[in-house]
Structure formats: structure tokens, C-alpha cells
Amino acid sequence: MATVRVQEGAFDMAAEQAALAAGRTDVGGIASFVGLCRGDDGLAALVLEHYPGMTERALAGIASEAETxxxxxxxxxxxxxxxxxxxxxxxxxxxxxxxxxAALEACAFLIDWLKTGAPFWKREEFPDGRERWVEARTSDDAAAARWQQA
Known part of the structure; x- marks a missing residue:
């Protein structure tokens, strides 16, 4: 069963990876992806909003699909x-x-879905006080489309 968390604080990738493999002899490889906040266009901060409960359920559902x-x-x-x-x-x-x-493909599937289907709302903040909501990108939709099952 997948571990899924939504949190404000930073995470420790090494600790998360160690927990995933702890005591397991059936793990031959771990694929990882870490997404970072870019500073494009002089961005001061990115604010992510979500609906608690709903977001965790959606993430757990897609993680379960990857496991299937x-x-x-x-x-x-x-x-x-x-x-x-x-x-x-x-x-x-x-x-x-x-x-x-399997590890690499599942990792790619999950991050493609997170970019397009996860219930997060992103607002960019700039040093001059401007703000704008982040729009969906067609390139992200195209990447996620490859995982659609008939």
C-alpha cells in the first residue's frame, strides 16, 4: 500500500527512500522524482492550495492505480x-x-498525473506584488495522455 502525504513542510528524500526499502529484499530498484520550484520570470513564491481530505484521496487513488x-x-x-x-x-x-x-514507468506515470490531474491550485507571487493563477499546459496534458487506457 502506497504512502501518500500532503504537507506544508519540506520532506527528507533520503529518509523517505530508506523507509520505502527498509527490511525489503525484494526491491531491485527505486525510481525517484523531485519537483522543485523554479524562479522563472523573477518568481518570488509559488502558493499551492488544496482541499484537505479530497486531495489525499485523489493521490491515494492514483498511487493505487500505479500499483495495479x-x-x-x-x-x-x-x-x-x-x-x-x-x-x-x-x-x-x-x-x-x-x-x-516497472519502477521507472510507474514514477513517470505518477508525476505526469500529478501535473495534470491532482487537485491543487497554484498561484504565482512576484516581488512587485503581482499575482497570477497557473494555467494548465497542453504539453503536460499530452504527456499524461500516453498513460490513458482504452
């Missing part, structure tokens, strides 16, 4: 909310499997 599609031995998804500054981590996805292909 690939032979994973473990899965961790940690997504931050609140004010995040450029250079700080936003999201962590870890997938473990006996073999690399």
Missing part, C-alpha cells in the same frame, strides 16, 4: 502545499520494484 498497473513493491508520494520559494522542493515520487522498468 506495475508490479511495485512500494510507492511514496509527498506533495507540499502552502508558500514555496524558488529552489525548494514541491513534490517527491518514489516507486520501488524488483526491476527498473
Amino acid at each position: 498497473r506495475w508490479p511495485l513493491t512500494g510507492c511514496t508520494v509527498v506533495h507540499r502545499v502552502g508558500r514555496i520559494h524558488p529552489g525548494e522542493p514541491i513534490v517527491l515520487v518514489l516507486t520501488a520494484s524488483a526491476h527498473r522498468t
Whole structure:
């Protein structure tokens, strides 16, 4: 069963990876993705909002789907909310499997879904006081479309 958390504070990738593999001899590889806040266009901060409960259920559902599609031995998804500054981590996805292909594909699937289907609302803040909501990108939608099942 996947570990899923939504939290304001930073996460410790090494500790999360160690917890995922602790005591397991069936893990042949762990794929990881860490998304960082970029400082594009002089961004001062990115503010992520969500509906507690609903967001965790959605993340748990997609992690469960990944566990169904690939032979994973473990899965961790940690997504931050609140004010995040450029250079700080936003999201962590870890997938473990006996073999690399399953871990890598499941990790890519999860991050593609998080970019397009996760219920988060993102607002960019700039040093001059301007703010704008982040719009969906067609490139992210195209990346996620490859995982659609018939």
C-alpha cells in the first residue's frame, strides 16, 4: 500500500527512500522524482492550495492505480502545499520494484498525473506584488495522455 502525504513542510528524500526499502529484499530498484520550484520570470513564491481530505484521496487513488498497473513493491508520494520559494522542493515520487522498468514507468506515470490531474491550485507571487493563477499546459496534458487506457 502506497504512502501518500500532503504537507506544508519540506520532506527528507533520503529518509523517505530508506523507509520505502527498509527490511525489503525484494526491491531491485527505486525510481525517484523531485519537483522543485523554479524562479522563472523573477518568481518570488509559488502558493499551492488544496482541499484537505479530497486531495489525499485523489493521490491515494492514483498511487493505487500505479500499483495495479506495475508490479511495485512500494510507492511514496509527498506533495507540499502552502508558500514555496524558488529552489525548494514541491513534490517527491518514489516507486520501488524488483526491476527498473516497472519502477521507472510507474514514477513517470505518477508525476505526469500529478501535473495534470491532482487537485491543487497554484498561484504565482512576484516581488512587485503581482499575482497570477497557473494555467494548465497542453504539453503536460499530452504527456499524461500516453498513460490513458482504452
